[in-house]
Structures are given as C-alpha cells and as structure tokens.
Amino acid sequence: MNLSHPKTDTSSVTQLPAYKLLAKISQRELTSSQVVESLFEQIEKNDKKINAYLLLLKSEALEKARQVDEKIAKGEKVGKLAGIPVTVKDNICTKGIRTTCGSKILENFVPPYDATVVKRLKAADAVLVGKTNMDEFAMGSSTETSHFGVTKNPYGPDRVPGGSSGGSAAALAAGEAIVALGSDTGGSIRQPASFCGVVGLKPTYGRVSRFGLVAYASSLDQIGPLARNVRDCALLLGVIAGQDPCDSTSADVPVPDYLSSLDKEIKGLKIGLPQEYFAEGLEEEVKSALLSTVKQLQGQGAEVEEITLPHTEYAIATYYLLATAEASANLARYDGVRYSFREEDPANLDQMYRRSRSRGFGAEVKRRIMLGTYALSAGYYDAYYLKAQKVRTLIMQDFQQAFQKVDVLVTPTSPTVAFKIGEKIDDPLQMYLSDIYTISANLAGIPGISVPCGLSSVGLPIGIQILGRHFEEETVLQAAYAVERNR
Ligand code: GLN
Secondary structure, eight states: OOOOOSSOOOOOHHHHOHHHHHHHHHSSSHHHHHHHHHHHHHHHHHHHHHHOOEEOOOHHHHHHHHHHHHHHHTHHHHHHHHEEEEEEEEEEEBBBBBTTOSSTTTTOOOSSOOOOOHHHHHHHHHHEEEEEEEEGGGGGSSTTOOTOOOOBTTTTBBBBSSSSSSOOOOOHTTTTSEEEEEESSSSHHHHHHHHTOOEEEEOTTBBBBTTTBBOOOOOTTTEEESSSSSSHHHHHHHHSSSOOOOOOTSOOOOOOOOOTTTTTOTTOOOOEEEGGGGSOOOOOHHHHHHHHHEEEEEEEEEEEEEETTTGGGGGGHHHHHHHHHHHHHEEEEEEESSSSSSOOOSSSSSHHHHHHHHHHSHHHHHHHHHHHHHHSSSTTTIIIIIHHHHHHHHHHHHHHHHHHOOSEEEESSSSOOOBBTSSSOOOHHHHHHHTTHHHHHHTOOOOOOEEEEEETTOOEEEEEEEEEEOOHHHHHHHHHHHHHOOO
C-alpha cells in the first residue's frame, strides 16, 4: 500500500492556499462561489471515507459566497477573509447551528449565539463550511471517543488523525477544507496537525477569546488556527486574535500584523532544545527528522543550544489532575434540564439527572469526571489539586528561565507518528502519554505551533513543535515559516 500521499484527488482550486485564493477572489480571477462549489465536490467525494465533518452547511455557504461575490463585483469594501471557506470544530458555538462537542449529551444542542471567533470570521466575510468531528468534549488524542464515530487519517485509513481536533486536521489533509479552527487544552491542535501533515497553532492563553468555546478545562483551553501552510495559519490568527469584553481572560495586548513579518530572516534566532524531550518513547524516525530540521535552521543562521526544563517529568500528572478537576466542574451543567439529551420517563428528579448523565456521556468523559471529582473532594484537595497548582508554577518557571537564554524551543510535537485506530483506546495511560510534548505549553500558557518536517518510512507525517514566549506568536510563526520554506 502506498501511504505517501493522502488518497484524494483534490481539484486544483481547492489545493490553492487561502492567501492565494483571497487575492484571486478580490481581483475577480475566481469567485468565492466557485471555490465553495469545488470544495463541496471534494467533501462529497471524500468524506464518506474520512468522516471529518459532523455537519455541512452547503446551502448557507453558497449563499454567503454569492453575497461576497456580489459585494466584490460592486466594488464594496470586504473583510480580511472575503470569500474564504472556513471549517470549525464542533465545540465552538455557532448561532442556530447544531454544536455537539462530539457527545450524545449535546446531540441536539443549538446555541443561541455565536462564539466570538465565529463572529469575527463572519465580520471578515469568511464562509462557514461545516462543523468537524472531535473527541467527546475534546477529551482524547485520537478522535476515537467521538459519539459519532472515528475520523480516519487521510494518510492511511487504518490510522487515527490525532485528537481532539482530528476532524479539522483530517479535513485539511483530505482537501476538504481550506483553513480550520480547532481548540487545544493539552495538544489538541498541534498533535492532530502533526499526524495529518498540516500546520496547527495554539496561541498564548488569552490571545484568542474563549467566549462560546464549550469549556473543558478553562485555565488551559485555547482556540487556534489549523491550515495547510504557515502563512494561512498567520492569516487566520490575525482575524480571530484580540481582546474580547465577553471573555475576561482574553488579554489586552495589541495584535501585530502576523503576515508582514513572516518571512523575516531567522539569522541570530536562538533556539533551545530541551534535553528532557529527547527521552525514552521518542520514535527514532521522529527524532532524526527533527534533528535534520534543526540543522537546516542552523544553516539559515539560527543558533542552537541544549537547555533543560527540569520539571517536565511531572507535566502529565499535573495536567491530568488539573484538567480533570476543571472538567468535573465544567461538565456539571449537563444535567438533562438545560441542555439536550434527557432520559425519558424517569421515576423522579434524581433518576432523571443520573440516567441523563450516565447515558449521555461516553466512557472517557465519565472517567475524567470521576477522576476530577475525586481530586477535588474534601480531604484530598490539598494533596492533589493544590499540589498540582504548585507544580504548574514550577513548570512555568522552567519556561521563564529557558526563555531568558533562548527565543524559541524546538521539540517533537508527538513522540510517534499517527498510531493505528484501536491501538490505544483501551489503555488510557498510553493515550495520555501521547501528549507528553504538548501539554506543558498549556500549563505555562505559552504559544506553540506544529509544522510538518518530514515523512516516516511508511509515509506518515512527522511534525516539529516550536514554542515561544507569551504573546510572541510572531516569532513562533517566523520560525515555522523558516522550516516550511526549506522543505
Ligand atoms: N489529549 C489531551 C486530553 O485528552 C488534550 C486534549 C485537548 O487538548 N483538548 O485531555
């Protein structure tokens, strides 16, 4: 079996990067309607096999494209993403459009409002294509915990696309999306980007509004862009970033023009290689792809040194305490009264709550709620939750110290390439370990990107992760672009 390319026959229009489509649409060489039509042709051809989308908005998208085309034809002013199709993960609220979070409990949930990022996309004249599959409530690393079935990796039908934003990443790789949004609590943008050979950026905590993102672990969650190239990723970030009065954790930090500084030379850029990220469990092929990419960056004038992040070994335990504790509180609202799924004909109120939750949530979500409830219970709080918060501070300090010496850190995104469907689903610990290189960035709140850096011997994509200082997405994007332009 030849695994070296996604098995899709993408038409030439939908293969073009968003930034080129944007130019062609505004210069009237192409219409948004043509782009949207060819994209839906691809989706209709491929998605039965891939299962990236949970919901498609074809007629709405064609109508919106027609409106944008009309505005352009009349010479009216249009937004920064005029006519560009955008695909959205299904935990981001869309007004009047079902938002399931990959869960039975939200199967029929129709939000009465748009997430701020969706509002910004609409204001930029983007065209909403559909909602993508994900691990239930974003809990997972393979998209296998979705109530609506697994998404397949376009690079190999027996492989997972990663998770939890597996639908968005697979849609891009299969030519079924131009740019997409995902969310990242512990790696859910970067790891699927790495497994599907696309680019995915988790912004700094506070860079992008979380208003309208269905909460998993609120102190870690961030929305971010996924795209087939770094420039498109920068383009999308520029549209969604910035302070929002609806999210008090969104930061009042100016949003730079990410596109104009992208191709700045990286001469003199200081790169740190954290020695703890090259430990046991890292696949040889991933390591060698990474090291040869680092050499290329050195060739472009970057200075490389080894650094240490001494508390790395506690990251997984810290994350799974904090994330589950926050999840147990956030998911208490799904009681069968206010949202969606409710057990029919319960004997009494208590039974209604109990059965709605038992039948509405899947196994992994219940495991997390139980772990989190335990960690927060009286008598255990100090030993688990409080302790984990203290270790989180130590992990943050590791990064602060490292960033006094270097500008960015370069690591593998994931220790392995895309694993097989079914391989880890019955072994939660193994599944949790696949986030080993991504979760620290969420604990520290720093930005991180995954960019493709090679293919394994069986043709599966390998991703490199670049981490930066708080609010320095610009530098992270520049370094990622330096990787991309050298391939
Ligand atoms: N795989 C991690 C988890 O299950 C991260 C998920 C995410 O980033 N949403 O919690």
